[in-house]
Amino acid sequence: MQTTLASFIKDRPEGAEAAALLRACVHCGFCQATCPTYQLLGDELDSPRGRIHLIKQVLEGDIPTARTQLHLDRCLTCRACETACPSGVQYGRLLEIGRQVVIERQPRPWAQRVLRRVLAAWLTGPLFAPSVAVGRVLRPLLPRALAVSLPPRVAAGAVPNTGQHIRTVLLLGGCVQPALAPRITAATVRVLHALNIRTVTPPQAGCCGAIHQHLDAPAAAQADARRNIDAWWPHVQAGIEAIIVNTSGCGTQLRDYGLLLRDDPVYAVRAARVSALVRDLSELVAPQVAVLRERVPGLAGQRVACHSPCSLQHAQRLGGVVEQLLTGLGVVLVPVAEPALCCGAAGTYHLLQPVLSQSLRERKLAALTQGQPQRIVSANLGCLLQLAPDAPVPIGHWIELVDQHLS
Numbered sequence: 001m002q003t004t005l006a007s008f009i010k011d012r013p014e015g016a017e018a019a020a021l022l023r024a025c026v027h028c029g030f031c032q033a034t035c036p037t038y039q040l041l042g043d044e045l046d047s048p049r050g051r052i053h054l055i056k057q058v059l060e061g062d063i064p065t066a067r068t069q070l071h072l073d074r075c076l077t078c079r080a081c082e083t084a085c086p087s088g089v090q091y092g093r094l095l096e097i098g099r100q101v102v103i104e105r106q107p108r109p110w111a112q113r114v115l116r117r118v119l120a121a122w123l124t125g126p127l128f129a130p131s132v133a134v135g136r137v138l139r140p141l142l143p144r145a146l147a148v149s150l151p152p153r154v155a156a157g158a159v160p161n162t163g164q165h166i167r168t169v170l171l172l173g174g175c176v177q178p179a180l181a182p183r184i185t186a187a188t189v190r191v192l193h194a195l196n197i198r199t200v201t202p203p204q205a206g207c208c209g210a211i212h213q214h215l216d217a218p219a220a221a222q223a224d225a226r227r228n229i230d231a232w233w234p235h236v237q238a239g240i241e242a243i244i245v246n247t248s249g250c251g252t253q254l255r256d257y258g259l260l261l262r263d264d265p266v267y268a269v270r271a272a273r274v275s276a277l278v279r280d281l282s283e284l285v286a287p288q289v290a291v292l293r294e295r296v297p298g299l300a301g302q303r304v305a306c307h308s309p310c311s312l313q314h315a316q317r318l319g320g321v322v323e324q325l326l327t328g329l330g331v332v333l334v335p336v337a338e339p340a341l342c343c344g345a346a347g348t349y350h351l352l353q354p355v356l357s358q359s360l361r362e363r364k365l366a367a368l369t370q371g372q373p374q375r376i377v378s379a380n381l382g383c384l385l386q387l388a389p390d391a392p393v394p395i396g397h398w399i400e401l402v403d404q405h406l407s
């Protein structure tokens with residue numbers, strides 16, 4: 001698609017980038033069928049092709065309306081459309097530019113701006129962990145919708161000293177995961193210890209920046225990236241093997257650090273180096289399956305439904321890695337319909353678009369349970385929190401399942 005950039009954007013680098021991305025789209029519509037919002041709403045403007053058209057119009061000078069913003073906001077950024085696109089359109093990046101330009105041209109109402117700021121500050125700030133603790137105490141008094149979204153406290157368990165191993169990796173601690181599901185990181189450390197891999201989590205590193213990115217705060221997302229790079233850089237210089245992420249939404253953000261800071265004269269090179277070192281946990285464990293299988297004999301024959309997060313299968317293009325890993329450990333994977341479809345979590349989407357999010361949750365749970373699994377696993381905290389309240393069988397991170405069977 002040829003785009004004639006309007007004067008307000010034609011000399012800006014993101015204008016040229018968006019025009020190049022738009023050029024790749026031939027408007028064929030192969031992406032439509034995979035789009036969750038198009039499936040739910042049936043509106044062309046809630047489809048990838050429709051949103052691409054809206055972005056094009058704005059870049060060509062149309063003044064965006066609240067309706068334009070709504071159609072872009074309804075996008076889950078699941079990027080299923082990228083996987084389906086035969087022309088290689090980088091829709092995720094295009095949407096990021098489009099949303100930013102729309103906000104510049106049509107600022108959100110103040111109440112929405114305040115809500116986003118408060119959410120970002122709460123989720124990434126020091127008040128989050130105490131408020132989760134208080135929420136758990138007050139759970140019987142909370143409205144059901146709030147109470148079920150708060151996972152029960154599960155002890156993380158003892159973490160071994162991994163100092164003696166030769167292989168060493170950095171492990172992202174994250175922002176909300178330590179308060180909501182500390183066992184995921186503890187399980188990661190234990191399983192990697194069993195594989196003779198040492199994990200290091202510098203306390204100065206924190207949120208990957210995805211929350212700020214989702215909530216219209218790209219400068220704060222860049223600040224998150226710089227802080228993490230500073231925390232990791234001495235380890236990178238010392239030759240760390242990889243930066244491991246056990247929540248795929250954060251992994252997607254870390255892989256974008258190079259892009260995010262490409263114009264930063266101080267951080268551009270470091271950011272690209274950090275992005276190149278990022279690995280999903282499954283990528284580290286998969287080559288060790290034969291060794292690990294000896295340590296988890298109790299896993300053999302377990303019937304499990306695996307939900308592959310969009311951030312893993314579409315954004316990072318690692319679909320099937322967790323599934324193969326689990327099969328290699330003897331797990332029996334039950335069939336899951338519509339495996340490419342988003343569960344509706346999508347970062348902060350479930351908070352901002354609760355109706356669409358709930359529909360997708362119900363649809364995903366129906367697909368995951370049709371094969372009557374004993375358990376559901378995933379690779380992203382957001383998906384687990386989204387699905388857990390209504391899941392009829394236990395649900396957790398796949399590393400927790402492996403950890404529970406370590407002998």
Ligand code: SF4
Pocket residue numbers: 024025026027028029030031032048049052081084085086087088089091
């Ligand atoms: S994004 Fe890809 S699949 Fe969708 S209309 Fe454009 S070229 Fe076709």
Ligand code: SF4
Pocket residue numbers: 034035036037038046047048051074075076077078079080081082091
């Ligand atoms: S990212 Fe997901 S929700 Fe957004 S247009 Fe693409 S398929 Fe649809």
